[in-house]
Amino acid sequence: METDQLKLSTKWQGDFVFEATGQGGHTLRMDAHQGVGNDQGILPMQALLGSLAGCVGMDVVMILRAKMKDVRSIEIVTEGDKRRNPPKEFLAIMVTFIIEGDIDQEKAWHAIEVSGEKYCPVAHSLKAEVTYKLVLNGKEAGAK
Secondary structure, three states, rough: OOOOOEEEEEEEEEEOOEEEEEOOOEEEEEEOOOOOOOOOOOOHHHHHHHHHHHHHHHHHHOHHHHHHEEEEEEEEEEEEEEEOOOOOEEEEEEEEEEEEEEHHHHHHHHHHHHHHHOOOOOHHHHHOOOOOOEOOOEEEEEEE
C-alpha cells in the first residue's frame, strides 16, 4: 500500500489552549469548553466535525465543478452525538448540505454520496488506528 504523510505541529499556549500549525503555516486554535478553558478557540471535537465538512465539501465542489457557476452558496452543518462517558467519542454524525442554486438534486446527491463512500479521507479515518510516542526532555521514551 502506498502512503503519503501529513504533519501538524500542535503547541501548548498555556491553560487549556493549543494551537495547531500545518505544513503551509495555517493555524487552528483550540481550547476546552467554558468553565474548564477560557473559550479561546474551538473544541477539538468541533475541529473534527469541521474537518469532515471541509473534506466532503471540497469533494462535492470538485465533482460538481462544471455546475458550480449555477451554485450561489453551500453551507455544511455537521452535528455529532457523543457518548457521555469517556472516551466520549462520536456515536453518530449527521452532515447536512444546504445548497442554494440551480443544480439538479440527483447530481448533488451523487456528489455527496461519492465523497462519503469513496473520496473523503476524513470520513474514512474516523476509526483509524492511533498510536502514541513519547519524547521526554529530548529523548525518546517509547511508543504504544
